[in-house]
Amino acid sequence: MxxxxxxxxxxxxxxxxxxxxxxxxxxxxxxxxxxxxxxxxxxxxxxxxxxxxxxxxxxxxxxxxxxxxxxxxxxxxxxxxxxxxxxxxxxxxxxxxxxxxxxxxxxxxxxxxxxxxxxxxxxxxxxxxxxxxxxxxxxxxxxxxxxxxxxxxxxxxxxxxxxxxxxxxxxxxxxxxxxxxxxxxxxxxxxxxxxxxxxxxxxxxxxxxxxxxxxxxxxxxxxxxxxxxxxxxxxxxxxxxxxxxxxxxxxxxxxxxxxxxxxxxxxxxxxxxxxxxxxxxxxxxxxxxxxxxxxxxxxxxxxxxxxxxxxxEKSDLDNPENPDFSIPDGSITFDHVYFNYKKGAGEPVLSDINLSIQSGETIGIIGGTGSAKTSLVNLISRLYDVTDGSVKVGGKDVRSYDMETLRNEVAVVLQKNVLFSGTILDNLRWGDKNASEEECKRVCRLACADEFIDRMPEGYNTYIEQGGSNVSGGQKQRLCIARALLKKPKVLILDDSTSAVDTATDAKIRKAFLTEIPETTKLIIAQRISSVQDADRIIVMENGKVNGFGSHEELLKTNEIYREVYESQTGGGGDFDEKRGE
CATH class of the missing domain: 1.20.1560.10 (ABC transporter type 1, transmembrane domain)
Structure with missing residues (x-):
């Protein structure tokens, strides 16, 4: 001491x-x-x-x-x-x-x-x-x-x-x-x-x-x-x-x-x-x-x-001796992944996850509360390390990359959106501190944030209070998405980041992603099936395991959980947790 x-x-x-x-x-x-x-x-x-x-x-x-x-x-x-x-x-x-x-x-x-x-x-x-x-x-x-x-x-x-x-x-x-x-x-x-x-x-x-x-x-x-x-x-x-x-x-x-x-x-x-x-x-x-x-x-x-x-207290995540500073593409592979927040602490949070995602794909992730959706995506940007198995991005284990390089190429909009005190431009430039105002406006258009920014008296120079208390939940989410897009990532992860956005705006954001960033691999965690049904493939999570993986049409035919949730949501506006009589 x-x-x-x-x-x-x-x-x-x-x-x-x-x-x-x-x-x-x-x-x-x-x-x-x-x-x-x-x-x-x-x-x-x-x-x-x-x-x-x-x-x-x-x-x-x-x-x-x-x-x-x-x-x-x-x-x-x-x-x-x-x-x-x-x-x-x-x-x-x-x-x-x-x-x-x-x-x-x-x-x-x-x-x-x-x-x-x-x-x-x-x-x-x-x-x-x-x-x-x-x-x-x-x-x-x-x-x-x-x-x-x-x-x-x-x-x-x-x-x-x-x-x-x-x-x-x-x-x-x-x-x-x-x-x-x-x-x-x-x-x-x-x-x-x-x-x-x-x-x-x-x-x-x-x-x-x-x-x-x-x-x-x-x-x-x-x-x-x-x-x-x-x-x-x-x-x-x-x-x-x-x-x-x-x-x-x-x-x-x-x-x-x-x-x-x-x-x-x-x-x-x-x-x-x-x-x-x-x-x-x-x-x-x-x-x-x-x-x-x-x-x-x-x-x-x-x-x-x-x-x-x-x-x-030293970080348990360290750079390797000779790290890779280049990520070839946005492909993602989960190879027999097991994960627990504390080693030896009971049942693993994630068990035997095997997934292969191609670069540029749009992947939906859906599951009930506590099904380990967020834990799954946290391993991609190496916010946590796997307990067993490996996660690969661009064909290489994420542990072989320089962490700064990895996190610059794998942008995450976390479930809990956080804005810092400063102007809208200041907050956006967390994604790229050297970004021009024009680049900031472009990503805001993709995230549909320009709709409310243009109505503000000071526009992009509007001051954001600490924690974003002077903007709504949906506005905060759109600004956080725009901030992540400014990084020009190879992988973009949206962790339930459109939950406070209306369905029409949600559809606009997904359409913009499809046309404007086709080469970026997009992982979208959502509770609403309407937010992921247009994805190339959808992962259904249950109790830390992959219950189903396929397109919307395939899952409707083969996955009972997905089908029940789809019917409950389209019929009565329920969410993913309202399934199997719950």
């Missing part, structure tokens, strides 16, 4: 090294000042030597100035190093997430990833700054003050040693009891973020069903859980301050009492006693600082582990 996180310091190593150096310099200057004060009192004030007071006073001013400069520079470099470390952590996590396969992403919740990129990184940033500054300053201050105290009077300094041992033991026990609560707290932030994310993204549904009170209750429960855990942790930590004050005042009383006796006995000077009292505060306050550092480190340990999980 430390190696993983330490690798993200990168260009801020110099700042990370400079910070503790300046902090130690500041401590040295602070520790010299009490000795100078003792000298002023013992050799200047008591002896009436004004010259000595001036000289030592001047040195004190210089020491204070150096200490001030060192403190400022330590703060400056500490902030730079910790902020830079946090920046690199966020960047590294985000870049690594971009490399994840779908199976990697499935291991994390969206809310969990957001928490790791925000709250957890902030905790680690604060802890790193504390480590660079306080972890160097506090031990150095305590050690130097202890050495100075023993130099002045070993007998009185032994009081500090006993106090440090007792206080350190108590603080360790407090920290250990608080740690378990902090480890429980940060996963609860995932639940809180999940509640907020779900509520905001589905706010229209919440309001439509008047469920604001229910959602407020869910949020309150998640927030209350975090509150209770932190309260328990803080209850343990609340013993820190009383213990520290008890120790400090006990040490001051003992040193004052014993020191006064030693002054009377002429074995200790007034200046030395004052220095010892100053060092007493330095030692015990350093210990208090260390306890705060331990609190921060304790809080950040859970965050550090969660961040390391994201950084150490």
């Amino acid at each position: 430390l190696k993983t996180l330490g690798a993200q310091v990168k260009e801020f190593k110099k700042a990370s090294i400079a910070t503790p150096i300046f902090m130690i310099l500041e401590v040295i200057m602070e520790m010299i000042i009490p000795l100078m004060m003792a000298s002023i009192i013992d050799d200047g004030v008591e002896k009436g030597d004004l010259h000595h007071i001036y000289v030592v006073g001047a040195f004190m001013v210089v020491a204070a100035a150096i200490g001030l400069f060192a403190g400022i520079m330590g703060g400056k470099y500490g902030a730079k190093a910790s902020a830079g470390f946090a920046k690199n952590l966020r960047q590294a996590m985000f870049e690594n997430i971009q490399e994840y396969s779908f199976s990697n992403i499935d291991k994390f919740s969206t809310a969990g990833l957001v928490t790791r990129l925000t709250t957890d990184v902030t905790n680690l940033q604060n802890a790193y700054q504390m480590i660079l500054r306080m972890c160097m300053r506090a031990p150095a201050s305590m050690i130097i003050a202890m050495i100075m105290s023993f130099y002045i009077n070993a007998r009185l300094a032994s009081i500090y040693l006993v106090a440090v041992i007792l206080l350190g033991t108590c603080l360790f026990l407090i920290m250990r009891s608080a740690t378990k609560y902090f480890e429980q707290a940060f996963p609860k932030y995932d639940e809180l973020n999940a509640s907020v994310q779900e509520n905001v993204s589905a706010i229209r549904v919440v309001k439509a069903y008047v469920r604001e009170d229910y959602e407020t209750g869910k949020f309150h429960k998640a927030s209350e859980n975090i509150y209770k855990i932190f309260c328990k942790a803080e209850e343990n930590l609340s013993f820190n301050a009383p213990l520290m004050q008890l120790t400090v005042y006990s040490c001051i009383l003992l040193i004052s009492w014993l020191g006064a006796k030693m002054i009377v006995g002429s074995s200790l000077s007034t200046g030395e006693l004052m220095s010892l009292l100053t060092y007493c505060m330095n030692i015990l306050m350093s210990l208090m600082m260390l306890s705060m550092v331990f609190v921060m480190i304790t809080m950040s340990l859970a965050s550090a582990r969660r961040i390391s999980e994201v950084l150490n």
Whole structure:
């Protein structure tokens, strides 16, 4: 974990090294000042030597100035190093997430990833700054003050040693009891973020069903859980301050009492006693600082582990050593394909799939909910890898291709359509960032998106809100289809991507595909038979297996499931799930 996180310091190593150096310099200057004060009192004030007071006073001013400069520079470099470390952590996590396969992403919740990129990184940033500054300053201050105290009077300094041992033991026990609560707290932030994310993204549904009170209750429960855990942790930590004050005042009383006796006995000077009292505060306050550092480190340990999980998670889909960068055509072959989302997790999602699709063919895929239609097409663009068997595109196993090349040539319009904030042109150019406006208009005509874009006041420069909230479901689907067409793919997969489009527009889109992109292999997943009946061939899926494969006419004659669904839809407008008496 430390190696993983330490690798993200990168260009801020110099700042990370400079910070503790300046902090130690500041401590040295602070520790010299009490000795100078003792000298002023013992050799200047008591002896009436004004010259000595001036000289030592001047040195004190210089020491204070150096200490001030060192403190400022330590703060400056500490902030730079910790902020830079946090920046690199966020960047590294985000870049690594971009490399994840779908199976990697499935291991994390969206809310969990957001928490790791925000709250957890902030905790680690604060802890790193504390480590660079306080972890160097506090031990150095305590050690130097202890050495100075023993130099002045070993007998009185032994009081500090006993106090440090007792206080350190108590603080360790407090920290250990608080740690378990902090480890429980940060996963609860995932639940809180999940509640907020779900509520905001589905706010229209919440309001439509008047469920604001229910959602407020869910949020309150998640927030209350975090509150209770932190309260328990803080209850343990609340013993820190009383213990520290008890120790400090006990040490001051003992040193004052014993020191006064030693002054009377002429074995200790007034200046030395004052220095010892100053060092007493330095030692015990350093210990208090260390306890705060331990609190921060304790809080950040859970965050550090969660961040390391994201950084150490590597994509299970890798490019081969010598990948192919050219896909000859859009032919697709499934050769005894088995697939499961998790290896060894029960029955496979897809079982013994054998299919051969010619380049340029239009293939319909139809099946009930949960029949693994989407799982089937996800293997073509290698969003997942097969568990057994092979999927070939252009006559070669998809695992032999460079993944970027494969995904550029196999365009997928996913079942869940997503648009990003920006203009319509910005969204379309996700398909080809160098596409001209004329090319964007051409693909929009193919997807029948020009019909509504031309009616918008700003046309193709119309701004799309986050998630496409200012366009309808059908408009969103057509824009996503146009975006995929801009890639000029050899294979185009439409995963139920015209479900929100009326049948007339659906027919126009299919007709445009037939005439404008005849060489592109088209796979159309649909619930409506009318969306696929003109396809060259149709795949009927049931329970992760191919139940039938042929043309519309052939399936009507030979496939009972297809025939029943066709009759139910043409007779009463039913969908694929309404079959066999369901």
